[in-house]
Amino acid sequence: MNKWTKGLFLTMIFLAGCSSDSMNDEPDIGTTETSTSDTITQQMRETGIDGDADILIAYFTRPENLEHEPAVEAVSGSSFNVIDDTLVGDVQVIAEMIAEQTGGALFSIQTEVGYPNVYDEHTAFATREVEEDARPTLMTDVAEMTEVDVLFIGFPVWWNRAPRAVLTFLETYDLTDKQIIPFATHGGSGLTNSQNELQTLYPAYDFLEGFAARAGSVEEAEPNLLNWLDELGY
Numbered sequence: 001m002n003k004w005t006k007g008l009f010l011t012m013i014f015l016a017g018c019s020s021d022s023m024n025d026e027p028d029i030g031t032t033e034t035s036t037s038d039t040i041t042q043q044m045r046e047t048g049i050d051g052d053a054d055i056l057i058a059y060f061t062r063p064e065n066l067e068h069e070p071a072v073e074a075v076s077g078s079s080f081n082v083i084d085d086t087l088v089g090d091v092q093v094i095a096e097m098i099a100e101q102t103g104g105a106l107f108s109i110q111t112e113v114g115y116p117n118v119y120d121e122h123t124a125f126a127t128r129e130v131e132e133d134a135r136p137t138l139m140t141d142v143a144e145m146t147e148v149d150v151l152f153i154g155f156p157v158w159w160n161r162a163p164r165a166v167l168t169f170l171e172t173y174d175l176t177d178k179q180i181i182p183f184a185t186h187g188g189s190g191l192t193n194s195q196n197e198l199q200t201l202y203p204a205y206d207f208l209e210g211f212a213a214r215a216g217s218v219e220e221a222e223p224n225l226l227n228w229l230d231e232l233g234y
């Protein structure tokens with residue numbers, strides 16, 4: 001039932017340091033019992049950091065949502081980044097840059113049921129989720145969302161949309177009083193369609209214009225990311 005990453009979902013990293021691409025639209029996917037009661041403050045305590053967590057960077061990434069722990073050299077269709085012998089998803093790379101620049105706290109959105117490690121099986125799985133308008137159950141939970149003023153929400157573009165698990169996350173909380181700032185990585189589609197879908201689904205939410213970085217070159221997006229964050233005041 002739970003996937004390999006169960007032990008990792010507690011990870012709430014508070015980093016200090018810091019990447020955009022333009023938005024465009026054609027789909028191009030390139031080659032390629034419920035939530036716990038963990039809270040931001042608990043996780044901050046674990047990392048020895050206290051203070052107000054008014055900025056939260058919540059992100060969803062494929063490597064942390066697979067059915068089985070991926071071997072560095074053996075993930076089908078992988079374009080993952082290898083950092084310290086660990087596979088790190090594109091979205092996580094960007095999320096960590098945002099955390100470093102803003103001082104925000106990181107939160108990994110993880111589903112109870114992991115996605116197939118085999119890429120083609122994964123894409124078929126994700127297609128079914130869209131067709132069924134699924135809301136996958138999450139096993140991570142931000143108990144102190146009321147403390148958050150600014151929510152960066154990051155995801156890989158899947159079928160020109162946000163993964164359905166991101167919708168589950170957004171529907172779990174009342175976010176009407178928060179600034180919500182999307183960011184995404186993608187194989188060519190850009191963020192526009194995903195951002196438009198979010199704004200359509202959640203008209204009461206205050207989405208700012210998001211940031212998109214191209215898969216496979218996320219590190220290179222850092223200067224653009226920093227400019228975008230600077231424009232936002234970070």
Ligand SMILES: Cc1cc2nc3c(=O)[nH]c(=O)nc-3n(C[C@H](O)[C@H](O)[C@H](O)COP(=O)(O)O)c2cc1C
Binds near residue numbers: 190
């Ligand atoms: C199921 C699935 C669907 C995808 N659909 C798209 C798409 O419609 N457009 C696109 O540009 N990239 C698409 N991609 C590529 C991912 O958005 C891209 O590889 C992303 O950087 C992965 O981020 P991650 O490593 O953090 O999971 C898709 C990938 C998967 C697995």
